[in-house]
Amino acid sequence: MNCREQLNQQDFTLEPALLNDWHVVAASDEVTEGKLIPSTLFERDLVIWRDSGGQAHVWEDLCIHRGARLSKGFIASDRVVCPYHGWNYDGTAQCRLIPASPGETPMKKAKAISHHVQEAYGFIWTSLGEPEHDIPDFPEWNDDSYKKVVCGPYRFKSGYRAVENFIDPTHFPFVHAGVNGLMDDPDPIGAYDVWEENGALASSEVQVTQPYGDPRNVPVTAFYAYKCLRPLVAYFKKRVLITDPDRAHEGNPNDRFCTYLTAQQVSETESIVRICCAMNFNPMPTDDEVRQRQDLVYAQDSDIVDTQRPERIPTDLRQELHHRTDLLGMKYRSWLQKMGVQYGTV
Numbered sequence: 313m314n315c316r317e318q319l320n321q322q323d324f325t326l327e328p329a330l331l332n333d334w335h336v337v338a339a340s341d342e343v344t345e346g347k348l349i350p351s352t353l354f355e356r357d358l359v360i361w362r363d364s365g366g367q368a369h370v371w372e373d374l375c376i377h378r379g380a381r382l383s384k385g386f387i388a389s390d391r392v393v394c395p396y397h398g399w400n401y402d403g404t405a406q407c408r409l410i411p412a413s414p415g416e417t418p419m420k421k422a423k424a425i426s427h428h429v430q431e432a433y434g435f436i437w438t439s440l441g442e443p444e445h446d447i448p449d450f451p452e453w454n455d456d457s458y459k460k461v462v463c464g465p466y467r468f469k470s471g472y473r474a475v476e477n478f479i480d481p482t483h484f485p486f487v488h489a490g491v492n493g494l495m496d497d498p499d500p501i502g503a504y505d506v507w508e509e510n511g512a513l514a515s516s517e518v519q520v521t522q523p524y525g526d527p528r529n530v531p532v533t534a535f536y537a538y539k540c541l542r543p544l545v546a547y548f549k550k551r552v553l554i555t556d557p558d559r560a561h562e563g564n565p566n567d568r569f570c571t572y573l574t575a576q577q578v579s580e581t582e583s584i585v586r587i588c589c590a591m592n593f594n595p596m597p598t599d600d601e602v603r604q605r606q607d608l609v610y611a612q613d614s615d616i617v618d619t620q621r622p623e624r625i626p627t628d629l630r631q632e633l634h635h636r637t638d639l640l641g642m643k644y645r646s647w648l649q650k651m652g653v654q655y656g657t658v
């Protein structure tokens with residue numbers, strides 16, 4: 313058994329649906345050349361770094377020699393230097409120098425434990441196992457008519473509860489009163505459909521009224537179409553119509569605001585949400601304007617979502633009370649159960 317297999321069997325066995333999936337562990341711009349960034353995924357401590365060629369690396373935060381934390385070391389000449397005895401690991405994770413025996417070629421087995429890594433949509437993704445899927449598509453990312461802004465990180469307890477909240481428009485009038493909904497006049501939610509498509513859950517549009525429903529600070533009627541792409545990745549495309557007739561000329565029937573959400577499950581009850589927003593309307597808000605609004609909305613969300621008990625999401629529908637307006641959340645829970653997701657669930 314090699315080190316990677318051993319680690320994958322340590323403490324608990326992570327189910328294949330999560331082990332062999334891609335997970336975001338950092339935003340791309342957090343990981344700059346010359347810096348070692350510690351990160352934790354499913355209680356596994358990782359170290360992330362970027363070499364001078366721009367390639368990002370995600371390794372176990374562990375030196376194969378005596379188990380010291382590589383993240384406490386440093387980078388010199390594109391090599392990670394362990395803080396304990398100074399072993400040098402190059403970009404292939406191979407140890408190239410043992411300072412106590414400088415003339416010797418380190419044995420082949422002297423390798424840091426590296427994980428699969430990809431960079432997409434302003435995020436660094438890793439897989440601790442063998443990826444069974446591609447990173448889910450974010451269609452607006454390569455469309456130049458959309459401005460993209462990475463926002464977060466936002467701390468939540470359960471990443472699944474954060475995803476479920478993200479796909480739930482019935483909380484808008486209460487949690488985001490005066491922003492994404494009206495507490496005195498909440499929208500009745502009409503029937504909508506949910507179906508499975510290419511391994512993802514998709515919904516038809518759900519209509520809501522939003523007094524300041526987008527970064528232009530203009531009242532809109534919004535139509536949300538959601539997708540649960542993976543257990544911890546979700547997306548919505550929002551069609552926006554300006555409701556104030558005096559400002560209707562500022563909008564366009566093609567106006568869209570999309571959000572791609574990822575959750576990094578740090579432990580069973582701690583997670584980090586990062587999102588990328590994409591919008592195509594004019595005038596385009598500044599990056600700061602987009603972030604300020606998202607910071608407000610996600611703080612309002614976590615303030616309530618983190619009070620939900622149990623902290624681990626129940627995937628058996630008999631454990632909480634559901635209503636037809638929760639259809640997408642219900643399907644999400646059953647879908648997690650069908651995939652065999654156990655970590656962070658009850």
Ligand code: FES
Nearest residue numbers: 375377378394397
């Ligand atoms: S523990 Fe890393 S060099 Fe010894």
Ligand SMILES: [Fe+2]
Nearest residue numbers: 477487488613
């Ligand atoms: Fe919300």
